[in-house]
Amino acid sequence: MDNQQKKHGALLKFVPRPDRPPITITYGPVGWLKKNLFGNLWNSLLTITVFFLLFLLLKPFLEWTLFKAVWSASTRRECLSISPDGACWAGIFPWVNNLLYGLYPDALQWRVNLAFAIGLLWFVPLALKKVQQKILFALMGVMLFPFLANYLFLGGDRSSVHYIVACSALAYLLTLYINIILTYLNGKRLEQHLETFMERFSKKRAALLGHSTIWFFLTVVIAYVFKDQALEHVGVDAWGGLFLTLIISGVSIVMALPIGIILALGRRSEMPIIKWFSISTIEVVRSVPMITVLFMSVTMLPLFFPNTMELNKLVQVLVAVCLFAGAYMAETVRGGLQAISRGQYDAAKSLGLGYWRTMIFIILPQALRIMIPNIVTSFISLFKDTTLVSIIGLFDIMLMARNISIDKNWLGLHTEPLVAISVLFFVFCYSMSEYSQRLEKKLNTNR
Amino acid sequence: MESTSTNPRTKPERTAIEITGMNKWYDKFHVLKDISLSVTEKEIIVVCGPSGSGKSTLIRCINQLEQYQEGTISLFGEKLEKNKKGANLVRDNVGMLFQNFNLFPHLTILENCTLGPIWLHKIPEHLAIEQSTALLNRVGIAELASKYPGQVSGGQQQRVAIARSLAMKPKIMLFDEPTSALDPEMIKEVLDVMIDLAHSGMTMICVTHEMQFAQQVADRVVFMADGEIVEEGPPEQVLKDPKWDRTSLFLQHILSH
Numbered sequence A: 001m002d003n004q005q006k007k008h009g010a011l012l013k014f015v016p017r018p019d020r021p022p023i024t025i026t027y028g029p030v031g032w033l034k035k036n037l038f039g040n041l042w043n044s045l046l047t048i049t050v051f052f053l054l055f056l057l058l059k060p061f062l063e064w065t066l067f068k069a070v071w072s073a074s075t076r077r078e079c080l081s082i083s084p085d086g087a088c089w090a091g092i093f094p095w096v097n098n099l100l101y102g103l104y105p106d107a108l109q110w111r112v113n114l115a116f117a118i119g120l121l122w123f124v125p126l127a128l129k130k131v132q133q134k135i136l137f138a139l140m141g142v143m144l145f146p147f148l149a150n151y152l153f154l155g156g157d158r159s160s161v162h163y164i165v166a167c168s169a170l171a172y173l174l175t176l177y178i179n180i181i182l183t184y185l186n187g188k189r190l191e192q193h194l195e196t197f198m199e200r201f202s203k204k205r206a207a208l209l210g211h212s213t214i215w216f217f218l219t220v221v222i223a224y225v226f227k228d229q230a231l232e233h234v235g236v237d238a239w240g241g242l243f244l245t246l247i248i249s250g251v252s253i254v255m256a257l258p259i260g261i262i263l264a265l266g267r268r269s270e271m272p273i274i275k276w277f278s279i280s281t282i283e284v285v286r287s288v289p290m291i292t293v294l295f296m297s298v299t300m301l302p303l304f305f306p307n308t309m310e311l312n313k314l315v316q317v318l319v320a321v322c323l324f325a326g327a328y329m330a331e332t333v334r335g336g337l338q339a340i341s342r343g344q345y346d347a348a349k350s351l352g353l354g355y356w357r358t359m360i361f362i363i364l365p366q367a368l369r370i371m372i373p374n375i376v377t378s379f380i381s382l383f384k385d386t387t388l389v390s391i392i393g394l395f396d397i398m399l400m401a402r403n404i405s406i407d408k409n410w411l412g413l414h415t416e417p418l419v420a421i422s423v424l425f426f427v428f429c430y431s432m433s434e435y436s437q438r439l440e441k442k443l444n445t446n447r
Numbered sequence B: 001m002e003s004t005s006t007n008p009r010t011k012p013e014r015t016a017i018e019i020t021g022m023n024k025w026y027d028k029f030h031v032l033k034d035i036s037l038s039v040t041e042k043e044i045i046v047v048c049g050p051s052g053s054g055k056s057t058l059i060r061c062i063n064q065l066e067q068y069q070e071g072t073i074s075l076f077g078e079k080l081e082k083n084k085k086g087a088n089l090v091r092d093n094v095g096m097l098f099q100n101f102n103l104f105p106h107l108t109i110l111e112n113c114t115l116g117p118i119w120l121h122k123i124p125e126h127l128a129i130e131q132s133t134a135l136l137n138r139v140g141i142a143e144l145a146s147k148y149p150g151q152v153s154g155g156q157q158q159r160v161a162i163a164r165s166l167a168m169k170p171k172i173m174l175f176d177e178p179t180s181a182l183d184p185e186m187i188k189e190v191l192d193v194m195i196d197l198a199h200s201g202m203t204m205i206c207v208t209h210e211m212q213f214a215q216q217v218a219d220r221v222v223f224m225a226d227g228e229i230v231e232e233g234p235p236e237q238v239l240k241d242p243k244w245d246r247t248s249l250f251l252q253h254i255l256s257h
Helices: A002-008 A028-037 A041-067 A076-082 A093-101 A106-127 A134-154 A160-184 A190-198 A206-225 A241-267 A272-286 A290-299 A313-338 A342-351 A355-370 A372-392 A397-404 A415-444 B055-062 B084-093 B109-120 B125-138 B154-166 B184-199 B211-217 B235-240 B245-256
Strands: B015-026 B029-040 B044-048 B070-075 B094-097 B172-176 B203-207 B220-225 B228-233
Touching: A028 A041, A093 A106, A093 A241, A093 A397, A093 A415, A106 A134, A106 A160, A134 A160, A134 A241, A160 A206, A190 A206, A241 A272, A241 A313, A241 A372, A241 A397, A272 A313, A290 A313, A290 A372, A313 A355, A313 A372, A342 A355, A342 B094, A342 B109, A342 B154, A355 A372, A355 B109, A372 A397, A372 A415, A397 A415, B015 B055, B015 B203, B029 B055, B029 B203, B029 B228, B044 B055, B044 B211, B055 B172, B055 B203, B070 B084, B084 B094, B094 B154, B109 B125, B109 B154, B125 B154, B154 B184, B184 B203, B184 B211, B211 B235, B211 B245, B220 B235, B220 B245, B228 B235, B228 B245
Parallel strands: B044 B203, B044 B220, B094 B172, B172 B203
Antiparallel strands: B015 B029, B015 B070, B220 B228
């Protein structure tokens, strides 16, 4: 100030600036409330009315689920005597184990847990940044893991081939993890240690040979270590609950995409037999309700096989659900294929790429990317549709929940189990949808 | 610039493309009428004419992107059959550029270039990357190698497309209006690459309306109208002294623009 006054030569008279109006807070939760809900009288009235109506609506629901609910009781009668208007959650707890594992023996449930844990382990590396060849080991997982899981779930005397494949799955996962750890420690990958040795046999495929050798070696070791470990047999009849639901939906979700892609490509094929086969499969399966397909698979399929052959109900159901899911997926994939411009085909053809390479490298990656939302929608509805298998007597989570109401202690307890599994389904489906949105965002950054 | 007779490039007498009596119909519409055209190796041909005259269809037929009902096409004396052998013949000899670039949007620029060499020529990946980087350098966009096609300008995309075609080491390049989807200021950068290519001895057939380019490098200009070759000859004759009214009318439209 002083300097300025000296520059001007004369003293400037101080004139106070007029006061500014007080700041209205427009940030933070309070500001947001003020701005959006209580901006003026009319808005305030509206807000209060709406909140009052919401309260009226939610009050009975909250009372039923929380405030008047009974959390511990030994029978439904006891529940009702404590609080007749509340939910009887006490009935769910004794059944939790059955809801999760069905009739799988308690003492052997660690096998289910172990298999699911291994399955999860297989897919964790997909989220890691430094890991390469993700598609390869996802594919290996899809091909090998079912054998391992089936071996653990089923137990009993399996063929030696089955045992070896299960061991090789474990060995593959082990090499995968060792390699990942080595990559993060900036060390040499396993096969790179063997590379100089392997180059004697083949220069080009040294890495592949090295990896296969280690994999084979580990398989033998694992097979030897576990050779005396007999697993008790647990028949498919005992499988149930969320465990069974996850098996059915998992298998059908994994199989739906390849079946759908093949049918979609077949439908667009110029070869008449393939084309008409695909069209008729898609149209017939799509035009029939899923329940009838399920019933037919259980009642009709055995008619086509010799009497002596005993078919596994679960396998029959899996075939039916996969076919059904594949036919729906085919139309979704076809939508994506049609969105790809003709120029892409022209460019691929003039580069000299043949049909399969054009599809695998150029068309399908783009088509599937466009269709991610639709594909995930199909997956979600497929996941929920698998509850229909309860109708043909597989004890999936739905049938287990329905069974609570005929337990003599909890006779007539219909609503609570359904609400409980609804919450469970919501968690699963919502995470699928969240994952798909993250995937979309990640892939769209490349465009 | 003014005359091709002073062009220093030596021309062996080998015929690169020989088209005889080609006819094509879309249903009843006669798109190509009795086309016969012979292109010697290292010759630069510019095809022009009003839209709908069948220029694009002609070069798409040479690349086997379209089928034709009558006539034959031979590449270096070998007749082009409509089977796998013919497809291989085209693949080994011909590269093509499109009006809309048609790059693969889900692959990086480098991956666009290396895809063909790796999977069709079975070249080891590091070698393919080396070669493609050299080609991208040649068309002046080596620094964009790791970007995606959607992140670069139209002119740059078309230059990537040129590099992608060159990676397959074609002897003949076909250009289907390579600059007509571009903003004016980007046309020059693409034409420069094409001129460079012409000077390097590539056999080229260009469907284009860039008459400057035709005058500068073309050995012959072919004028097409209504599915027929109306006029063909050295650029100075066709462009400056056309024999046919259609040609002069068309040229007036283009040049006055």
